[in-house]
Amino acid sequence: MMVVPGPASTELGKLVAAELKAKVVPVEFKRFPDGESRIRFEGDVKGEDVVVVQTTGPPQNENLVQLFLLADTARDLGAKSITAVVPYFAYARQDKRFRPGECFSAKTIVTLLRTCGVGKIVTVNSHNPALLKTLSVPVEDLSAIGLLAEYFRKRGFEGAFSLSMGKKGLDTAVEARKVLGGDCDYVPTQRDVVTGNVTLGKKPLAVKGEVAIVFDDIVSSGGTMMKAVAYVKEQGAKHVYSACVHPLLTDEVREKILKAGAEEVVGTDTVPNVVSNVSVAPLIVKALKKRVGPVCG
């Protein structure tokens, strides 16, 4: 097996290769003055099971095009199989035609990956794993919630109160509780499907005097996390921490979450960021050790 770390996941790709004891095929990357990407494999992948590691966080469109270029080039160079490790899967939130005539983005991305020769996709906490699994390439969706909870447990937060967003998201808090012990519940967040605005319902949380950790899959504008952290503080929690798998946030957003009452904002390296204190490499390695996919198309 050979690992090709894409320009958006160079560090994570190298970590995965090191843990797998697999050869790394470096990629030379150049951005032309007009913004177009050019990649070049600095090694031979002919006849090999190739694992391309490339996240598709911001700038999503550029990172996606690079992923397509990496996969299609690996196929042209004679790779035996191509597995795309896409730690953050962009466009997964557009997982159906919400309105007539609208694009079904998640399907389009998977179709393009298949066309570029990808036989298997490995991703982490994608927005709608059940939907991804019905598309034209086998998708394995991994969860990094346990790793985030483990990060806090190792720092002495055993017994902390685990919280997640909205009733539908309660599974996330339950998953974290399996590692942390303590109680779990959900913050009553609701998203308006038309405006996208997040509001809070009225739901008492038994967090008085507790150390509480609020988990979410994504922090982007930070609106949801800020409201949740402030609510948990209002409910009497002594200390509140914010944890997310995909930190799409800017430093300014991190500051706002801290101002809302969080003592720390923690994310993983699915999207390399100043808060990426937890690596998903062990999860990905475990999944890759199972098998790699055939070349499609």
Ligand code: R5P
């Ligand atoms: C929603 O489905 C996700 O789980 C996150 O809560 C959401 O993407 C966070 O977005 P923002 O940080 O912009 O509020």
